[in-house]
Amino acid sequence: MPPRNQPSSQPRRQRRRPPLSCIECRRRKVKCDRKDPCCHCILWKIPCLYSPKTPSASARASGRRSVTPLTTNSSRDGTVQQPGAGHPTPETNENHNGEKTIPASPDPTPNTKQDPAELERRLCALEQMARSFAPAWALEKLDEASSSHSAPACNGDAFSFRKSSLYGKTHWSDGSHIFRNISAFLNAESDCAAENEITRRLKLDMRATVLKYKTLAKSLKSSQPGKYFPSPDVSLPTKAVADRVAQLYVSRFESVFRIVHVPSFWGEYGQYWSNPLGTPDAIRIKVQLVVAIGSSLCPEAHSTQGVRSAAAQTVHDAQRWIFGPWEKNRISISGLQIQCLLILARQVLNVGGDLVWVTMGTVVRTAMHMGLHRDPRHFENITVLHAEIRRRLWATILEMNVQAALDAGSLPGIASDDFDTEPPSNCNDEDLHDEVYKLEQRPDDTVTDASLQRHILSVLRPRVEIVRCMNSARKEVDYEEVMKLNSVIMDACRRCVTLTRRTVSDGGEVFRRNMGDLLLRRFLIPLHRPWVDRARKSALFFSSRKQSLDVAMALLSPPGDEGFSHLCMLGGGIFKHRLIHVTLTLLMELLAEIDEHDGSQPPEEPCSYRKMLMSGVEETRRQWEQRVQLCDTSMKLHMKICMILGQAEGAETGIALQQSMAQHGKASLESSYSLLESSSGLQPLDTGPTGNSGDFLHPGENLEFLDFDDIWRFDDLMAHGTVGHSFW
Incomplete structure (x- = not known):
């Protein structure tokens, strides 16, 4: 029997906790937040590196292969992923805590077909790991080798x-x-x-x-109106106020978004005021939406709590009417006009204006169900007035759709091959009435009520291309194409200024110019954003950095117009995203300037x-x-x-x-x-x-x-x- 105090022949295993902090924080003996990179390494502007871990007993027993690179963080509960016996793969995933892990994968065999996207992700991960360990001179060579004119990978996903x-x-x-x-x-x-x-x-x-x-x-x-179930009883302001704001809508918004035929609308407007209770629902809602949208251009009127509440309640009432029990009168020109007015009102009044892209799918499909995507020449027994209203409505829907897709970061959902509707005719609203059987178009250089809409529609294709290339899962755009699209948009902005200067002097020239410029110019900021970061490393892309800053400054301070300024401060959707993109662009440039100089x-x-x-x-x-x-x-x-x-x-x-x-x-x-x-x-x-x-x-x-x-x-x-x- 061996003595009790005799030491065991087996050496005692010493258990040591794996280090969870990064190497630099352990060296400086400060608390590390275990992020990648951690807060101190960001502050010190040095690479953030983590030590490799040793395999745990459970991992060896289970035989599972889980590897962790030097930059992988531990989870929040203290558990860490341990490397196995195999070689680490560069592919990384993110768990629910936002931390990067490397999934287990079997060894590739010669007969295994590799997915190109998978190989590309692994290559990107290898480059990131190489950057973490390579000296400065090697990073410069890597940047020179990787600087190409293909679309850069964005920051993150x-x-x-x-x-x-x-x-x-x-x-x-x-x-x-x-x-x-x-x-x-x-x-x-x-x-x-x-x-x-x-x-x-x-x-x-x-x-x-x-x-x-x-x-x-x-x-x-x-405490806002319409929080739960909107009331159908919506009261307009006094007729004097309603007349003023309705005129503001007609002279401002209708220059870009041709939704109603102005003479026909004034007839419906008078019908409503002569008998508000006996007016059909479609006319009533149309008039109320026009008044609500126009109130956004009148700061003194919209500052009144009653006007603001009535405008918001109008939006909820129209929303309920559209999605109420389905009847045939919803599938009509009036019903489609109400849907377009509702999309505009939600953005102008900031009532769910950030998510109109979802609703635009219904509007586009309703219009296609009614045949607006086919030119009226294909239909028999259609009047000139009705044909022009259909063309104007379809152009408005296309414009609203591409604007909503830009803000939502989604695809437009409709291509140029899906429709053959011609642009609206170059004529004034007074030239259109029921007794016109043949419309004589005015020359293209003659400014009419439809000139601004026709001009914006003429650059629809390049803007759709921008949205499609930026948001597509597969398609990418090279830098030469970026500069071509930039030139087309900038030329259209200059043409927009010329058009608005020659319009009727009714006090809305500056508003129309600002609105047209906003609908065109704001596409350039997302277009150049992926290249702005690369411009700080390569002078080849400096034009994107300059163009992005110039566009942001132009959108930030447009020519002075009280109505447009109030609309930008009040509205959501297009108007709120204008300020968001401008803010991000200026802050990005300011931070880059601080870091560089x-x-x-x-x-x-x-x-x-x-x-x-x-x-x-x-x-x-x-x-x-x-x-x-x-x-x-x-x-x-x-x-x-x-x-x-x-x-x-x-x-x-x-x-x-x-x-x-x-x-x-x-x-x-x-x-x-x-x-x-x-x-x-x-x-x-x-x-x-x-x-x-x-x-x-x-x-x-x-x-x-x-x-x-x-x-x-x-x-x-x-x-x-x-x-x-x-x-x-």
């Missing part, structure tokens, strides 16, 4: 998937990657303990204000350019404040604008970066809360029994309280009133 919604490259989320460093800057710790404590208190104050803002926004949304060049020239960029960013901040004053509850982009301005000012003044950004973020949240509170008229909310912002945090709660990688989340399809529905 080609598509973004958010809350059951898939968005392509033309959606604003494709440019939201510029905000990923904000949370890294805030969560990183400096060497000064006092600065860390100040930043911590500022973040606590930000959390308290966020919770108050969210509660106020929910209260405001719940800080401490590397004399401050004279960079400072002048930076001041110009900061002036543009300040204008976007001011416009977002105006939207909050009109009860738009979106506040996260305004906060991020202020934080990036704080980053720029901190770089100039030498203030601690985290402290400067946190101060600006706190000031933004407090300002937005005050504006929304004053515009809503609701009672202020208490912060707690003591008013201390720390009361909103439970002991041990994580301070990473803001999701900086997600600007907005769309709630429901139908937001209510003039309240934006993209708060959280």
Whole structure:
């Protein structure tokens, strides 16, 4: 029997936890957030590398093969994926926590056919791993070898998937990657303990204000008309106000979106006012929608709570009428006109205007069911007036469809080969009536009521090509094609200015010019965005960087028009996405300028350019404040604008970066809360029994309280009133 104290012949196995922090954070002995890259490596501008792990006993017992590259992070619960005996494959996936993992895959055999897309993904992953370990001179060679004129891979995935919604490259989320460093800057710790404590208190104050803002926004949304079941009893404003705003609609919007025949509409308008209760539902809803849309151009009228509530209620009433019990009168020219007016009203009044692309599918199919995609010459016994109304409506539907597809990051769903309808005739509305049997078109150089719509329709094909190439799952566009499309759109914008200068002097020339320019020029920002990042590494693509900035500045400050300015501050859809894309473009350029010139060049020239960029960013901040004053509850982009301005000012003044950004973020949240509170008229909310912002945090709660990688989340399809529905 061996003695008890005799040592065992088996060596004792020492269990050691695998390191979860990155190599640099372990070397500096600071807390790592275990992201890829982590917040400190972003702050220090160095590669973020993770050590390889050793295989666990369970992995060896099960025989499963799971490998983890150096840049793979551990999961939130502390478990890690262990490498097996096989060679690692470069393919990576994302789990539900947003962390990158490498799935197990069998060894390829010579007879196995490789998917080209699979090989391309593996090649991209290998390049990323090579960049992590290669020296600077090797990276320069790699950039030179990979710089080609083919479409660049976008930052991250080609598509973004958010809350059951898939968005392509033309959606604003494709440019939201510029905000990923904000949370890294805030969560990183400096060497000064006092600065860390100040930043911590500022973040606590930000959390308290966020919770108050969210509660106020929910209260405001719940009090809007039509929250649950809209009432069919919608009252218009006084006839004097209705006459004014209806005239504004006819003289402004009808120049681009030809929905109604103006003389016929005025006849229906008079019929409604002569007998409101006895008017057919189609005429009543059409008149109410026109008045509601026109009220958006009249700040003094729309500032009245009764007018705003009636306008929002009109949208819900029209929506209920369209999707009510299906009757034959829905499939008619009047029914189609109401659907088009409803699409426009939802965007103008910001009532579910961000999701009109889904509804546009119904509108397009209704129009095709009625044969609007076939030219009226194919039909017998059709009057000249009816034929022109069909052509105008079809052109309007095509325009609304491509605009909605651009904002949704989706495909248009209809190609040029799917229809043969001719453009509308170049004539005025007075030339069209029931007794006209042969229409004499005016020369193309003669400006008529249909000139602007005809001009915008003439550049429909290149804009559809932009949306299709950017959002397609397979098709890509090379740089030469990008510059060709850019030239076509820019020529059309210049032609638009010439057309609007020669129109009738009724006070709407500037509005028509701004509207036409917006519908054309805004396609260029998503077109150039994939090339802007590459332009910072290669001068071959510098034109995209310059064009993107020029377009953003032109859309940010169009020629002055009170009605158009109020519409841009009030509206959703087209008008809200204008400001989002412009903001992202200017912020992207400002961050690039800070990164390129800080401490590397004399401050004279960079400072002048930076001041110009900061002036543009300040204008976007001011416009977002105006939207909050009109009860738009979106506040996260305004906060991020202020934080990036704080980053720029901190770089100039030498203030601690985290402290400067946190101060600006706190000031933004407090300002937005005050504006929304004053515009809503609701009672202020208490912060707690003591008013201390720390009361909103439970002991041990994580301070990473803001999701900086997600600007907005769309709630429901139908937001209510003039309240934006993209708060959280």
